[in-house]
Amino acid sequence: MSDDRFDAIIVGAGLAGSTAALTLAKAGMEVLVVERGNWAGAKNVSGGRLYGHALEKIIPGFASEAPIERKITKERISLMTETAATTIEYNDEDMRREETASYSVLRSKFDKWLAEKAEAEGAMFVTGIHADEMIVRDGKVCGVKAGDEEMEADVVILADGVNSPLAQSLGMKKELAQDQTAVGVKEVIGLDEKVISDRFGVAPGEGCAWMMAGFPSDGGIGGACLYTNKDSLSLAVVLTASEIGNSEYSVPQLLERVKQHPTIAPLIEDGKLLEYSAHLVTEGGYNMIPTLYRDGVLLAGDAANMVINIAYTVRGMDFAIESGRLAAETIIKAKEKGDFSASTLSSYKTMLDNSFVMRDMMHHARAPKLMEHKEIFTKYPVMAKEVFSEMFTIDGNPRRHLMKFAMPALKKSGGIFKLAGIGMDALKAL
Ligand SMILES: Cc1cc2nc3c(=O)[nH]c(=O)nc-3n(C[C@H](O)[C@H](O)[C@H](O)COP(=O)(O)OP(=O)(O)OC[C@H]3O[C@@H](n4cnc5c(N)ncnc54)[C@H](O)[C@@H]3O)c2cc1C
Incomplete structure (x- = not known):
């Protein structure tokens, strides 16, 4: 040669x-x-x-x-407001199988x-x-x-x-x-291996993948993701480039806000910044x-x-x-x-x-169109918080039927037809 x-x-x-x-x-x-x-x-x-x-x-x-x-054995998806997180958590023995592992x-x-x-x-x-x-x-x-x-x-x-x-x-x-490109800013935060397993409720060698929408992008098209590494966490905020400037926060500032969110802050407490990076993602x-x-x-x-x-x-x-x-x-x-x-x-x-x-x-060709429904990032996290807050708050005041507080929250978020429309788009895109 x-x-x-x-x-x-x-x-x-x-x-x-x-x-x-x-x-x-x-x-x-x-x-x-x-x-x-x-x-x-x-x-x-x-x-x-x-x-x-x-x-x-x-x-x-x-x-x-x-x-x-x-090995990822736990999935989390959260809709977040400034103070709340409505989270779906999923785990299954099947996630441990080598053939389908991530x-x-x-x-x-x-x-x-x-x-x-x-x-x-x-x-x-x-x-x-x-x-x-x-x-x-x-x-x-x-x-x-x-x-x-x-x-x-x-x-x-x-x-x-x-x-x-x-x-x-x-x-x-x-x-x-x-509008087809996002900016991602990421920190790798060092923590003790056992502390990570304990905080995320995972066995040694196993971990969690977590996607978050709403608060992390300040309502813009984007979100945050968190992955547990062996002895560190990868925490990133991603924001569609055309949304930059719509929020008073820059993308690095959005990441700082996520770190201070009451759901996230205790999980990264005493963590040490090991790596800071930024990159584009095509969307x-x-x-x-x-x-x-x-x-x-x-x-x-x-x-x-x-x-x-x-x-x-x-x-x-x-x-x-x-x-x-x-x-x-x-x-x-x-x-x-x-x-x-x-x-x-x-x-x-x-x-x-x-x-x-x-x-x-x-x-998934329709996924970018689905993301254009701003309600996913703005109104729905608030709706979820309002509904669950009323369900779980017991303070001696008279209880109201679910219908009485869920329907107004839904109406405020664009109504049932809007939700059904987005639901249909999600069924086609996902
Ligand atoms: C914030 C963020 C989160 C993501 N999360 C995930 C995830 O969880 N899971 C997932 O599957 N994907 C994820 N992705 C996407 C994933 O990172 C990319 O799809 C993947 O890295 C693509 O690999 P690649 O080899 O094509 O390109 P890259 O990994 O970008 O590699 C390109 C290489 O080319 C080199 N290079 C560029 N220009 C030149 C040049 N002119 N001369 C010499 N070298 C050059 C670069 O230095 C680099 O090493 C994420 C992306 C970002 C930004």
């Missing part, structure tokens, strides 16, 4: 890039991964819950060797581990290098430029994350629209999928906008892993044919369309 010519170059050592590198290297291909961070994972941010199924196909039993934090992960450790797996198979990683430009000849992508360096390959995978200016420069992807879903291939190039993971936010969970990591694997499988077949034209690479889209990635994205 010459120093500057490879079978494949991958830009970005996130989950999509490292999975593609691992798959290609296993097939004996000469692959170079260019990563701008000082190590794989250094720049990566996630709320932190990985659905294990996609990686399980590539590294069976990965959870026994990977730096996972906790895990909290910290990307700075997890991505490093995955990159090392790819390296062990022979992939070459260069870190601390920013790919600035694509090399295109006669309409075909031939490599990337980083500063004065030119690196060439038969094919390039752009796995460079949410913005992907490189995909934009090729005309494959549009600049992200503000447009299926309708935002860009051009996935052209002569000599494929897009995978966030670079291809493969994320869904469906209120009770955010998914992007399992999509990144699967699309990275399928991009690599496409290249392995293209190499056998000796043809990296768009026509050969089009099988990537066919494979994606037949995979859970596109099926799930299509299934």
Whole structure:
């Protein structure tokens, strides 16, 4: 292998890039991964819950060797006002099954581990290098430029994350629209392992995933999420970019408010700030999928906008892993044919369309529209608080029938038809 010519170059050592590198290297291909961070994972941010199924196909039993934090065995969803939280909690023995397990992960450790797996198979990683430009000849992508360096390959995978200016420069992807993009700000808060298990009521090694709406985004389209790690908590606030400025609070200030909320404050008490980060998340879903291939190039993971936010969970990591694997499988077949034209690479889209990635994205295509119902973030948390407050408050005053206080609360929130309409939209979107 010459120093500057490879079978494949991958830009970005996130989950999509490292999975593609691992798959290609296993097939004996000469692959170079260019990563701008000082190590794989250094720049990566996630709320932190990985659905294990996609990686399980590539590294069976990965959870026994990977730096996972906790197996998620408890789900919580809360509607919050300034003082109250109305919470659904769900747990089930089934959540412990390996086949369907999900895990909290910290990307700075997890991505490093995955990159090392790819390296062990022979992939070459260069870190601390920013790919600035694509090399295109006669309409075909031939490599990337980083500063004065030119690196060439038969094919390039752009796995460079949410913005992907490189995909934009090729005309494959549009600049992200503000109403289809959210800003996430996250803290990792260190706490003793046993304290976390006790506070969240989970067994050692097991954990909780928690989504919150209403107060966390000050009524804007967004919310907060909290994941229990082994000896830390990941707490993030996410707000749709077009909502910034509608609240008197900036996104970092929204996160501070969540930390002080009476439901959250006791859970993070005495915690130590270990990590602070901010990142964009695409929210447009299926309708935002860009051009996935052209002569000599494929897009995978966030670079291809493969994320869904469906209120009770955010998914992007399992999509990144699967699309990275399928991009690599496409290249392995293209190499056998000796043809990296768009026509050969089009099988990537066919494979994606037949995979859970596109099926799930299509299934939830209406989710962004559902989120536009502002009542979910403004009025419904208040309605829930008013109803439950009256139900649970016994102070010697005469009791009122549920009908007497629930109906006015519902009316104030837009009425029964509005609620039924949103319910219908939720049934179609989720
Ligand atoms: C706040 C927040 C919470 C989330 N929560 C969850 C969750 O709980 N579960 C879930 O499944 N998903 C979640 N997601 C989404 C998930 O993080 C992404 O879908 C996932 O990280 C995509 O992986 P990727 O490999 O495609 O991209 P990334 O992880 O973004 O990796 C891209 C890599 O490319 C590198 N790079 C970029 N440009 C260049 C360049 N020009 N040259 C060299 N290197 C470059 C970056 O440094 C980075 O390492 C969340 C996202 C955010 C922001």
